[in-house]
Amino acid sequence: MKPRLIVSRQIPPAVAARIRAEFDCPWPEGRDMTADDVIAALTQTNADALMLTSHLKFGAEIIARLPATVKIAATCSVGFEHIDVAAAKARGLPVTNTPDVLTDCTADLTFMLILAACRRAHEYDGIMRAGWRRGYGLGEMLGLKVSGKRLGILGLGRIGQAVAARARGFGMQILYSHPRRLPPEQEHGATYFASFDEMLPHCDILTLHARSGPETAGIMDAGKFSRLPKGAVFVNAARGNLVDEDALLAALTSGHLFAAGLDVFNNEPAFDLRFAALDNVFLVPHMGSATVETRNAMGMRALDNIQAVLAGKPPIDPLWS
Amino acid sequence: MPKPTLLVTRRLPAGVEARASRDYQARLNPEDSPRTGADILRLSQGADAILCCPAEKLDAATIGALPASIKVLGTFSVGYDHIDLAAARMRALPVVNTPDVLSVATAEIAMLLILSASRRAGEGERLLRAGQWTGWCPTQLIGAAVSGRRLGIFGMGRIGRELARMAAAFGMIVHYYNRTRLPPDLEGTAMYHDDEDKFLSICDVISLNAPGGDGTRRWLNAERIAKLPPNAVVINTARGTLVDDAALIDALTTGRVAFAGLDVYDGEPRLNPGYLTLENAVLLPHLGSNTKQTRDAMGNLALDGIDAILAGREPRNLVK
Incomplete structure (x- = not known):
């Protein structure tokens, strides 16, 4: 039977x-x-x-x-x-x-969000769906080049390490913060920061891959965002509850952050629609493993x-x- | 000695315009108005050099009618299919372009399109923006994996090679089809194909990175699309003329091609409207080189080339 x-x-x-x-x-x-x-x-x-x-x-x-x-x-x-x-x-x-x-597919989607946020994919898609019809000047609608930038990773577990491997293909410098320093064969030359706070000012791009739990809930608050350099890019394909979304919205609208790429939200699927009104975010509906x-x-x-x-x-x- | 005169056809990044104005009597275009061949002929009277853009067609008639004072033509692009090189050669007019400096930024856009087309990011974005997300479910918006798939690169020049390096970091298996096989140091781990049919048959994802022009016009046509594996993904960041739009739109509509990611279009910005309503196409408005760092580097390289010609030197970015 x-x-x-x-x-x-x-x-x-x-x-x-x-x-x-x-x-x-x-x-x-x-x-x-x-x-x-x-x-x-x-x-x-x-x-x-x-x-x-x-x-x-x-x-x-x-x-x-x-x-x-x-x-x-x-x-x-x-x-x-x-x-x-x-x-x-x-x-x-x-x-x-x-x-x-789901490690590889989640890492792929994370890197897609990094590229899409830096290269203004939402705005470019909007131009196309409206029919384009007007050429852009050589100084208009410029994005950020990803290659060669400093990528900060919070949580260098399996997915964090897979994101780091992709980033090395872009010649990025990898920084990470994790509960403990990893052995060299997992670190691959990444720079370890015992203190997340101390890593933040060095991150051109920050991506979260920390475990969700009481110690990480709301870890990205206004203070953390303010420690990122002006013009930084923020990506979250881990868990929505790692982020204080009011603080993220404020950092995006003030221009402190250049852009964000988000796959996860505090309240899914009824996510905060204030994100949907922003041009400098790339949003996908929790699709990290969707292959x-x-x-x-x-x-x-x-x-x-x-x-x-x-x-x-x-x-x-x-x-x- | 008076400064030489430079006609700049479009608005350039501020730093590049500042350099042009420092070194030249620069005729700028602060309104960034499009320029026709007739405009260029009129505005270049008495000038020594022209810095143009891919949006302007410098055909044989225009080049033949340029004032005799013009000693060099620079283009703010790596591609030069908008310039009739034979006519420039006839007139002994050197042409300089901006190779190398935009390879990485353009390859980034190709990788972005591979990921966002395969992973259905456009559909996901539109669903969220419309406030229509009803919840996570294991069968919603299922895309195709990128890691582990075979990427075929048509045209393994500088941009193709940058893309190969990036894709390998995603665990993609890289193949390429090119007129000639690359030396081992440039080839890396990519597998060379000299047989077009065999190449097409392994392309889970195909990325077009070949130059435009008559030799590649409508290269990706219905016949070649039929030789791709089922559910293939088509990426074009090179030139719109490489693709037979009607054939690709048809293949995307029937599902013969699963997804496409495009940055360039035949006749852009007036692209085939058939693309605009396709859910399985991710579309970008030819912004492959659109980062500040890259645009500044392109402008500076073009000016380096113009400076060199006017000083009687041969620049490294002379189109041969």
């Missing part, structure tokens, strides 16, 4: 095909469920496993209501702010995420975790141990 699975959100076709082959699942393509829908579906099907995304707030309350048949909950994401890991642990429920597989290849890999990794636990083995990517 195949194990029974519930999927709480729409998933890519290749992942659905594997679910059809390996699981007993009423909606293998996934469908968008509320917490109540999830509990009802798990209960009605005596499900063994739940595959979820950050769409579902997986807090203590929903964990307490899970039927006893559920042996694992696997999120299709690297971030797990939506999961109450302590509550899952207290119940003895393995919960897993999908690290590694066919990566979304498939994330789904497969979540299923690998589920299969491991249901086979009595330890999970591959446990969030508690």
Whole structure:
């Protein structure tokens, strides 16, 4: 008999095909469920496993209501702010995420934001969609060249290191701040700053790749933005809650920042629409991992975790141990 | 000795105009009005040199009618397909351009277009600006990965080589098609193709970096598009004339080509309106060299070349 699975959100076709082959699942393509829908579906099907995304707030309350048949909950994401890991642990429920597989695509998108913000891609796109029709003078609408600039990275984990590797292709000087200094084979000549504050005045471009948590919530506040050099560029493809958005908006409208590139926001999807009125920002809707290849890999990794636990083995990517 | 007279056809960055006014009787264009061939003939009477831009067509008739006092023609661009070189040669008029200094800035735009076309950034941007974002979902706006894909570069000159270096840092596998194979130090890890069909068949992403002109006119046509792999991505930061617009628009509409990223267009700025409504095309208004640092360097290099010719020296940026 195949194990029974519930999927709480729409998933890519290749992942659905594997679910059809390996699981007993009423909606293998996934469908968008509320917490109540999830509990009802798990209960009605005596499900063994739940595959979820950050769409579902997986807090203590929903964990307490899970039927006893559920042996694992696997999120299709690297971030797990939506999961109450302590509550899952207290119940003895393995919960897993999908690290590694989205590193390259997230780093690619981060670098796209760096290029798009520096080279004024939003404004240029606006010119085109309006039909262009007028040539620009040789001193008009100038952007910033990325090559050779100093790139500051907050958090040199897997994604931060992948961004640094791309930046080296542009001859950029890499600075980083991280809880500890990394060994030379991960540092690749980057300059370490124990103090984030001390790094900021040296960053022509700053990109965030820090873990989200109480110690980093709102870390980019007005004081931090003011320590960046005038005309700096700010990029965030990590988590929206790292940023005090009022402070960011003020820095963008005062001209202290030249531009920003943002993939994540404090309140998603109902993000602060004041950003949408600015010309010097490039905005994308949390698309760091949005490639066919990566979304498939994330789904497969979540299923690998589920299969491991249901086979009595330890999970591959446990969030508690 | 009086300063020589220089006609500058368009407004230039402030630092470059200051240098021109210091060293020349500079005839500037503070209103930045477009100049026709007739305007240039009228304004260049009695001048020693002209600094023009790619927007002006210096055809055989215009060059043939230039005043005899003109000793050098500079262009504020690396490309010179707007200048009839044969006519300049007939008249023994040296032409100087601005090579090298814009290679990196232009390659940055090519890399930006590879990323933003593949990752559907234009669609994402428009969704957010319209306030229509309804939430994250694993199947929304799914693009194509960039890391690990094969990039084919058509034309491996300076800009192509800068792009190859950048793309390799993204884990792309770089191939190139060129008249001649590059020496190993310039080739790096890029794989050379002398067979056009084979080259086209491996281009998950194809970037056009060849010069314009008659030899490459409408090079990317329906027949060549048909030889690309399914879901290919087309990038053009070189010259609009390299692409058969109707064929590319058709391929983008049917999905034969998944995404395109374009900075240049045939007939720009009056580009084919078929592009304007395509969601899977990322469009930029020919601003490959548009950084302050680069524009200043271009202006200074063009002036270096004009200075040298008027002083009887051969400049390094003489078009041969």
